[in-house]
Amino acid sequence: MSFDRIAPVYDTLSRLVYGKSMVASQRHFLAAISSHATVLIIGGGTGWIVQELFAVNSTCSVVYVEASQEMIRQTEKKIKPKDASRIRFVWSEEIPVGAVYDCIITNFFLDLFSEQHASNRIHQIKNILKEDGCWIVTDFVDEGRWWQKILLKSMYIFFRTLSKIEATSLPPWRLQLEREGLRRKASQKFYHGFIESSLYVHVHKPLT
Numbered sequence: 001m002s003f004d005r006i007a008p009v010y011d012t013l014s015r016l017v018y019g020k021s022m023v024a025s026q027r028h029f030l031a032a033i034s035s036h037a038t039v040l041i042i043g044g045g046t047g048w049i050v051q052e053l054f055a056v057n058s059t060c061s062v063v064y065v066e067a068s069q070e071m072i073r074q075t076e077k078k079i080k081p082k083d084a085s086r087i088r089f090v091w092s093e094e095i096p097v098g099a100v101y102d103c104i105i106t107n108f109f110l111d112l113f114s115e116q117h118a119s120n121r122i123h124q125i126k127n128i129l130k131e132d133g134c135w136i137v138t139d140f141v142d143e144g145r146w147w148q149k150i151l152l153k154s155m156y157i158f159f160r161t162l163s164k165i166e167a168t169s170l171p172p173w174r175l176q177l178e179r180e181g182l183r184r185k186a187s188q189k190f191y192h193g194f195i196e197s198s199l200y201v202h203v204h205k206p207l208t
């Protein structure tokens with residue numbers, strides 16, 4: 001899978017189709033991230049999300065894991081020198097292990113994977129989210145409407161051709177997160193219900 005080729009036009013394309021919903025949905029819960037939080041962004045794309053995050057939170061720090069070198073290059077260009085020490089880039093396709101985070105952001109990331117692989121990744125991500133930490137997930141939801149099915153089909157054909165993504169359809173990410181024990185604290189729909197941004201919490205279960 002590679003988003004290198006599409007990186008220079010990714011934002012223009014996505015905003016052409018989804019207009020302001022692309023930014024509005026991903027911006028929605030950023031203000032809920034606490035001061036001094038350690039934030040992991042996986043598959044963040046061209047990096048405008050970091051600008052948005054730093055604009056509302058002047059003390060958090062970010063680890064930015066991206067599989068595309070070109071996406072990382074575009075993100076680096078957007079970071080102001082004064083914020084350079086607040087972000088660390090990791091060029092990788094793997095979910096990082098070792099550290100745990102106060103908040104994790106995966107926007108339009110889980111939809112790239114088959115149901116099984118999305119499930120594996122959700123499990124891995126939960127394991128690096130602190131207890132009571134938050135996970136912001138923004139992605140498409142299939143409510144069964146005809147136009148949503150057409151859009152989903154077209155997007156999967158497009159991204160499978162250009163970026164060689166493995167998925168052929170949307171994994172049931174909401175169900176998968178629930179199965180992992182993540183609790184949905186809040187949620188907001190965009191683009192006539194086709195895009196959902198949700199704030200999940202890794203609830204601490206006391207030993208019985």
Ligand SMILES: C[S@@+](CC[C@H](N)C(=O)[O-])C[C@H]1O[C@@H](n2cnc3c(N)ncnc32)[C@H](O)[C@@H]1O
Nearest residue numbers: 003043044045065066067068071092093107108
């Ligand atoms: C559909 S784009 C979404 C970009 C961004 N989140 C947005 O909504 O504008 C998916 C992004 O995930 C990255 N990606 C794909 N597989 C990845 C992986 N295994 N680990 C990290 N990033 C990955 C791609 O390079 C791409 O930038």
